[in-house]
Amino acid sequence: MPDWTRRLAVALCLMFAASSVGWAQNGDAPLRKNIDDLTAAELAAYEHAVQILKDRNQADPYDEEGYLWQAWIHNCMKIFVPKDPSTVTEPTPLFCDRGEPPPDRILANPGMCEHGKDIFLLWHRAQFYYFEQLLRATDPEGLTGPSTADVAVPFWNWTRPPSGARYPKAFEDPTSPLYHENRLHHALLPEERERLEGATSARLTAALIYGGDWPRFGGYPQAHPTGGKGEFESAQHDLMHAFYFGGDMANPTTAALDPGFWSFHAYIDLILEFWLRENGAGTMTSLDQFLRGTQPTSITPAPGHENAGAVPSMGRARIYLDTTQLGFGFEVKPQDRLPPRDLIADLTTGAVRFGASAQSPFARLAGDGFNNPDLGQPTQIAQLPVALNADTRNASVQFARPNGAADVSFAVDFYFHPPNVTPDMADRAFRERFIVASRGYWGSGQSDAGAHAPAKPLFLDLSEPMQSLLPALEGQVWVLTAVVSGPDVNLSFGRLSLLAGR
Numbered sequence: 448m449p450d451w452t453r454r455l456a457v458a459l460c461l462m463f464a465a466s467s468v469g470w471a472q473n474g475d476a477p478l479r480k481n482i483d484d485l486t487a488a489e490l491a492a493y494e495h496a497v498q499i500l501k502d503r504n505q506a507d508p509y510d511e512e513g514y515l516w517q518a519w520i521h522n523c524m525k526i527f528v529p530k531d532p533s534t535v536t537e538p539t540p541l542f543c544d545r546g547e548p549p550p551d552r553i554l555a556n557p558g559m560c561e562h563g564k565d566i567f568l569l570w571h572r573a574q575f576y577y578f579e580q581l582l583r584a585t586d587p588e589g590l591t592g593p594s595t596a597d598v599a600v601p602f603w604n605w606t607r608p609p610s611g612a613r614y615p616k617a618f619e620d621p622t623s624p625l626y627h628e629n630r631l632h633h634a635l636l637p638e639e640r641e642r643l644e645g646a647t648s649a650r651l652t653a654a655l656i657y658g659g660d661w662p663r664f665g666g667y668p669q670a671h672p673t674g675g676k677g678e679f680e681s682a683q684h685d686l687m688h689a690f691y692f693g694g695d696m697a698n699p700t701t702a703a704l705d706p707g708f709w710s711f712h713a714y715i716d717l718i719l720e721f722w723l724r725e726n727g728a729g730t731m732t733s734l735d736q737f738l739r740g741t742q743p744t745s746i747t748p749a750p751g752h753e754n755a756g757a758v759p760s761m762g763r764a765r766i767y768l769d770t771t772q773l774g775f776g777f778e779v780k781p782q783d784r785l786p787p788r789d790l791i792a793d794l795t796t797g798a799v800r801f802g803a804s805a806q807s808p809f810a811r812l813a814g815d816g817f818n819n820p821d822l823g824q825p826t827q828i829a830q831l832p833v834a835l836n837a838d839t840r841n842a843s844v845q846f847a848r849p850n851g852a853a854d855v856s857f858a859v860d861f862y863f864h865p866p867n868v869t870p871d872m873a874d875r876a877f878r879e880r881f882i883v884a885s886r887g888y889w890g891s892g893q894s895d896a897g898a899h900a901p902a903k904p905l906f907l908d909l910s911e912p913m914q915s916l917l918p919a920l921e922g923q924v925w926v927l928t929a930v931v932s933g934p935d936v937n938l939s940f941g942r943l944s945l946l947a948g949r
Contacts, residue, residue, distance in 0.1 A: 476771075477583070479717070480778045482601035482617055482710050483610045490617060492593040493601060496582040497706055498624040499591075507532060508539035509555075511743040515539065517578055518703035520558035520740050527552035542700055556759055558740035560699060562889070563676045563903050565666040565731070566764050568719040570738045571712050573761040575600065576749050576773055577742040578709065584745075599775055602713035604783050605687060606649035609635065618707050627705040630694035644814030645885045646686035651813040653785040654795060655679055656722050661730040663908065664722065668733045675903045678886075684715065685887035686817065689856035697856060698891055717777055721785055723768065734765035749773055801863075801915035806879045808911065815878035816860035817885050817932050826936040827870060829929040831943040833863075833909070835920050840913050843946045846886070846929055847904040849939065854890040857933025859941070861886070861907050863925055870928045883912050883927075906946075 480489070503513035509528045510516060519526055523543035529535045530551055548554045561570040579599055587596035603615050611619040612634035618625050619632075645651060655664040655678055666677035676685075688696050692711070695701040702708050728734070737755035742748075750773075751766035770776060795808040829846070833839055846859055862870055864881040871877050886905045909927075916925070931940055 476774050476776050477579070477597045477599035478776045478778045479599045479713055480601050481780065481783055482603050482615045484778075484780065485601055485617075488593060490601075492595055492598050493582070494617075494624050495592040496585045496595040496598045499585040499595075500581065501624060504539075511741070512581055512745065515541075515704075516557060516743075517574075517581070518701075518708075519543070520574060520742070521703040521708075522560045522699045523557045524559050524739075526555045526557055528555045529553075541704060556739075556741055558759070561738065562680065562699065563666070565662065565668050565677070565733050566736050566738065567666050567677070567680055568715070568722075569734075569764040569767050570740075570761075572716050572719065572767045572773075573738045573749070573764075574740060575709075575713070575716060576767065577740075577746050577761065579775065580746045581743065600709045600713045602717055602777075602783075603707070603710040604714055605691070605711060606647050606652065607782065614707060615710070618710075625706045625710075627695065627707060630692050630696060630705055630707065641814065642817055643686065643691060645812075645817065646683050646691065646887070648683070648813040650786055650791060650794065650811075652679065652683065652718060652721075653788075654791050654812050656718075656725050656785065657788050657791055659726050659730075661726070661732065665719075665731065675906055678884075679718070681886045681888070681905060682813070682884070683887075685856070685889035686858060686885075687711065688889045689887065690817075690858070697889075699889060700891060717779065717783075720770065720777060728765075728768050734763065734768075736764050738762065738764055738767075801883070801912040802865075802880070802920075803915075804880070805876070807882055809884055810879045810882050813885065815875060815882050816862075816872075816930070817858035817887070818860065818872060818878075818930070826931050826938070826940070827872075827928055828931050828936065828938055828940045829943040831927045831929075831945060832866070832924050833927055833945060835913065835916055835923050835925060837917075837921075838947075839909070839945070840917055841910045841947075842913065844907040844909060844927060845904045845944050845946055846907065846941050847944070848941050852940075853935075855934055856888060856890045857931055857936070857940075858885060858887045859905065859932075860884075860930045862928045862930065863909070863912050864928065866924060866926050870930070872930060883907065883909070 485493070497514070500514035500517065503510045504515045507513065508515055509526070509532065525544045527544045527548040530553055534551070561567055582598045582600070583595055585595045586592060587594060610616045613619070613631065617623060620626055658664065662677065664677050664679050666680060667675050688702060692705065692707065695704045696708060737758065737760040739758060740761045741759035742761060749762055749766050752762035754760065767773065794811040799808055799811065801807050831844065833842065860882060861884045862878070862881040863883045864870065868877070868881070884907050886907070888905060927943060929941065929943055
């Protein structure tokens with residue numbers, strides 16, 4: 448075991464043993480707890496509420512207070528609602544509608560998840576505000592089962608080993624409304640654990656939060672010349688959807704059909720709360736942006752809500768910053784906290800030098816790359832020579848798909864190495880020394896963007912490895928190699944280009 452991994456294990460053990468007291472807030476407000484820490488009664492109340500929402504769709508698939516509508520809000524801008532539901536004989540669509548509604552239908556706009564931009568995290572918090580209000584209103588008096596008055600969506604801490612074979616045990620009970628047939632069900636294999644190390648790395652999440660760089664962590668505004676995903680969304684969220692869950696969760700349009708979506712994203716909302724507690728909201732952008740979504744009129748909007756005009760909206764992003772105002776809190780036990788700041792610094796700074804140390808800073812945080820052999824042999828699809836000099840000290844790199852490319856999910860690992868070193872994906876020593884990042888893209892699988900936002904390029908900030916290499920190696924030319932895992936990968940899958948900086 449390398450010395451740094453031994454120190455990591457000791458530090459984490461001390462952190463978890465330091466206190467048995469959880470982190471809670473908001474007094475008597477409903478608390479989101481780790482799903483594995485729920486009592487039998489708490490789990491039964493949550494399951495009861497979810498089942499009621501599902502049952503409503505048996506009577507009316509288009510009920511805005513039913514489960515299906517809440518799933519559509521995540522990524523369906525068009526649903527054709529029957530003018531007379533009693534005349535409907537065909538099955539309810541699970542995917543979005545397109546084009547224009549037929550004469551017997553009315554166009555409705557459930558919503559659009561704001562992926563690939565800086566309101567990604569707050570949009571999902573807004574969706575949760577309404578979803579939890581619906582859950583609590585299903586049976587607050589406990590007339591048909593456990594009272595739902597204090598239900599909150601439990602989070603699944605997917606940075607830790609699952610309590611079940613692949614997911615929390617509660618997800619794997621076929622009699623539970625949290626079970627979903629269309630997801631991967633096999634036990635998490637050792638090779639999957641290794642491949643998904645970056646996607647499930649609490650160390651990587653902590654490094655992004657402690658770094659305090661909001662665009663890098665949370666995403667860039669639409670008006671930014673490059674725009675695009677933050678590193679948390681791309682390197683962790685997207686890969687979990689596409690390659691850990693699979694099934695309906697692998698497609699943005701159908702993701703929320705899987706009840707696991709809610710607990711998965713409840714933990715992501717806790718990660719947003721970690722950011723806010725660590726850094727505040729001062730550097731967050733696009734807070735006046737309206738968050739698209741058509742929610743039931745029976746639910747009282749969040750405090751500070753205002754209408755967006757003709758576009759259905761859950762209000763501006765800024766009204767979702769304060770969980771006290773939103774009426775919920777978290778119970779966070781030591782094992783669900785971020786790794787401590789000094790541990791992350793020990794892994795990535797000081798004697799750790801990119802290109803010289805056996806493991807790069809990224810490898811110490813998140814492993815040596817995705818490299819998914821189940822998707823076909825990872826393919827080296829692009830290389831880019833980069834001169835080491837003052838002009839490139841703060842450079843970034845763009846990885847772009849061709850115009851009109853199919854909207855597929857993929858992972859790309861970036862390795863930065865001397866020109867006399869031949870990339871060898873079978874060589875762990877190469878991967879660990881020269882990896883600078885892994886990124887993911889979560890696509891719809893369709894031949895065009897369709898209901899999903901058009902694909903934006905992925906970006907890689909090279910400033911950290913460049914500053915390790917300069918000035919000692921100034922004048923040399925190193926090579927950035929992009930290695931892609933995904934369906935139908937070929938040499939024209941994407942291209943690399945150097946930017947002056949973001």
